[in-house]
Amino acid sequence: MTVQKDSDNHECVKNVVVNSSLRNVATSACELSNLLMECSRNVQCWIVKGMFCHRCYSSSMFQLLVQSSNMQMMEQIVPRQDDQIKLNDYEVPSIHKIMSQHEHVLLNMNFYQDIELLQGHGINVADIKKLLGVGICTIKGIMMTTRKRLCDVKGLSEAKVDKIKEVACKLLNNGFITALEVTERRKLCYRISTGSRDLDKLLGGGIESQAITEVFGEFRTGKTQLSHTLCVMCQIASETSNFKGGKVIYIDTENTFRPDRLRQINERFKMDQEAMLDNILYARAYTSDHQMELLDFVAAKFHEELGIFKLLIVDSIMALFRVDYSGRGELAERQQKLAQMLSRLQKIAEEYNVAVFITNQMTADPGAGMTFQADPKKPVGGHILAHASTTRIMLKKGRGETRIAKIYDSPDLPENEATFAIATIGITDAKE
Structure with a gap:
């Protein structure tokens, strides 16, 4: 990357080249988008003299990048089939300082490297399609999949x-x-509000991305109501x-999803x-196998x-699972x-920097009396x-429509409780 002064003494980035492994300047469209958003606060104008976009940046992702950065397209985006992305002549005041602040992050981020990058390294299109067919859509997805599962893919x-x-x-350069770089990576995480300020405070701001948040409790403790409110x-x-908001995928295993409740x-x-309803993608799962198969579709949709x-x-x-086994x-x-x-x-x-929220049931614990446990019930699923759950929350009934949420297990949240209410408008703060 070279930085030059233009006639108005603005710093211009010249000939920024990102190679096929996306490690030189920007290895993440998500991170690059955040970078451009930070730049755009003081930008007078964007001058696009030429841009070439590698296939690993899908059109939908690039469109998101452009929209989030307030960038105006002056020329048509031209896809290229080789191993480079070229960003030429962006007029950006003080961008050099911003790039230097983010460079150590950009060198290590690997989000959203498209699986089609394999094509330039001797892997044929037919084999790539086989991977896409089982929901493996990114380079990181390959590294997260065992050799045994890959060998189970028909034709590999x-x-x-x-x-x-x-x-x-x-x-991927695994x-x-x-720890400093991990800290910088975690800045990409976001939290989704639950609708209750007290419950959000308990959760450190809401439901966390890049994590599984599990809530469990008896019937009528608010598990499905919380799911609908989060939608x-x-x-x-x-x-x-x-956090700028986004779409939701909802997998329903108990036939309790109600669009009318979302309207309320x-x-x-x-x-x-x-x-609002159009932004929620719904699927009804009928067996545990079907539930697993839906995750392949989810991964493909996220990609x-x-x-x-x-x-x-x-x-x-x-x-x-309780029915099938x-x-x-x-x-x-x-x-x-x-x-x-x-x-x-x-x-x-x-892989996709999304929040995963799951609900769980409870069952009687026959050994609770022998160990003098206060509550003879426990969540289903065992150890x-x-x-597997990053954060576990236990829900209990309170007075009337109030419910009590307790942090049952978390890597970074202290054990504590919060009270919330279930109202016509969804999850909200409990009245004093």
């Missing part, structure tokens, strides 16, 4: 899988990074953070009702509309299948689910 031999893994490893809240830009909740925010979807809801995670003799198989699903959810959350 062990030799091909080894080659794909080798290429992905080179492109390895250790410093609406996810579409609202935050006034206190960098939306009365509080006065968004266009049809537009197709990069940066557009912000929340994935599964209500509830265990309902179909009912006896003790099937418990081991159930837990194995459950572990595979939760692993897939974790990878989706991290597999307990270890």
Whole structure:
């Protein structure tokens, strides 16, 4: 990257070149978008003399990048088939300072590297389509998938899988990074408000992206009501953070999804009702296998509309597993299948920087009396689910329409409680 002064003493970036591994200047469209947004606060004008966009930047993602940066297109975007993205002659005041502030982040970010990058490294189009068919759409997605699962993809031999893994490893440049770099990466995380300020405070601001948030409780504790409220809240830009809102995918396993309830909740925010509903993609899962298959579609959709979807809801995670695997003799198989699903959810959350929100049921604990536990009930799913969830929240009934939320387990939140209410307008603060 070279920086020169123009006739008005503005700094101009000349001939910024990003190679196919996207490690030289900007390795993330998400990060580049944030960078351009920061630039655009003081930008008088953008002059685009030429831009060439690599295939790994899909048209929908590039459109999002342009919109979020207030960038005006002066010339048509011309796709190229080679291994470069070229950004020429952007007139940006003080961009050199901004680039230097972000450079150490940009060198390590690897979000959204399209799987089609493999094409330039000896992997044919037919094999890439096979990977896309099972929901593996990014280079990071390949690294998150075991060799065994890749070998199970019809038409992929062990030799091909080894080659794909080798290429992905080179492109992703996997390895250790410093805690400072992890801190910078986590700045990309966002939180979605629950609708209750007290509950948001308990959760450190809301439902976190790149993580699985699990809520569990008895019937009528507000699990599905919280899910519906999040569908609406996810579409609202935050006034206190960098969250701009986005679309939702809702997987329903108990047939409790109600669009009319969403309309009621939306009365509080006065968004266009049809537009609000159109931003929620719904699927009814009928078996645990179907539930797993839907995640392949979810990954493909997140890849197709990069940066557009912000929340994935599964209500509830265990309902179909309890039906399909009912006896003790099937418990081991159930837990194995459950572990595979939760692993897939974790990878989706991290790969696409989305928030994953799951609800869970409770069951009687026959051994509670012998250990003098205060509550004879426990969440379903055992240790597999307990270890997979990033944050676990227990919901309990309070007086009337009030409910109590307690942090049951979290890597960064202290054990605490908050009270909220279920109203016609959704989840809200409890009245004193």
